[in-house]
Amino acid sequence: MHLRIVRTRYKVLYIVVGLGLELFLGFAVLSHWPIFVRALVGQVFVYGFYLIAVRSFRSSKEAVEPPRPWWRVTGGVASGFVLAGLHLLFAAMNVLDFIGISPGEAPARSGSPYAVADAVSWALLAAAYVNSSVRLHRWLIQHPERTREVVTTSAPIKGLE
Numbered sequence: 001m002h003l004r005i006v007r008t009r010y011k012v013l014y015i016v017v018g019l020g021l022e023l024f025l026g027f028a029v030l031s032h033w034p035i036f037v038r039a040l041v042g043q044v045f046v047y048g049f050y051l052i053a054v055r056s057f058r059s060s061k062e063a064v065e066p067p068r069p070w071w072r073v074t075g076g077v078a079s080g081f082v083l084a085g086l087h088l089l090f091a092a093m094n095v096l097d098f099i100g101i102s103p104g105e106a107p108a109r110s111g112s113p114y115a116v117a118d119a120v121s122w123a124l125l126a127a128a129y130v131n132s133s134v135r136l137h138r139w140l141i142q143h144p145e146r147t148r149e150v151v152t153t154s155a156p157i158k159g160l161e
Contacts, residue, residue: 002056002065003052004056004058005056005057006057006058006059006060006064011053011057014053014056014057015053018049018053022042022045022046022049025042026042030042035114039114039117043117043121046121047121050125054068055067057074057075058075059074059076060075061075061076069135071132071135072135072136073129073132074132074133074136076136077133077140078133080129080130081129081130083126083129084127084129084130085126087122087123087125087126087129088122088123088126090118091118091119091120091122091123091126092119094116094118094119095116095119097112097115098112
């Protein structure tokens with residue numbers, strides 16, 4: 001059995017829980033560890049979080065049972081481009097933080113190599129979203145009949161609705 005998350009509210013719940021776990025991990029568990037270890041564990045956590053999400057989240061037009069192609073990380077073309085733009089914004093904020101321009105009161109990591117590492121991570125995730133959208137667009141052109149499929153999900157579990 002594979003975890004498939006189709007409904008938006010459960011996707012939002014997954015993201016909120018993941019952000020909460022990341023904050024807990026950063027502030028409560030790793031706060032006294034060396035910065036390198038915190039950065040490394042943080043990156044592993046974030047990439048694991050993303051990997052589970054892109055394999056589990058499905059759109060209402062996407063088949064639930066079969067695994068996704070390796071390159072597909074969103075349910076639709078437009079959502080991939082929107083998420084890519086958001087991740088590029090995060091990358092730019094880290095670059096600005098690195099050079100000492102910060103929207104906050106004082107630059108938190110001016111000159112820190114970890115700001116650059118975060119910027120590269122965000123840019124790589126943006127590239128994955130762009131790649132997914134471009135390839136999905138090409139695939140939908142080749143298979144126009146697949147754009148109108150609507151997947152029916154199983155009945156909700158009693159007590160969760």
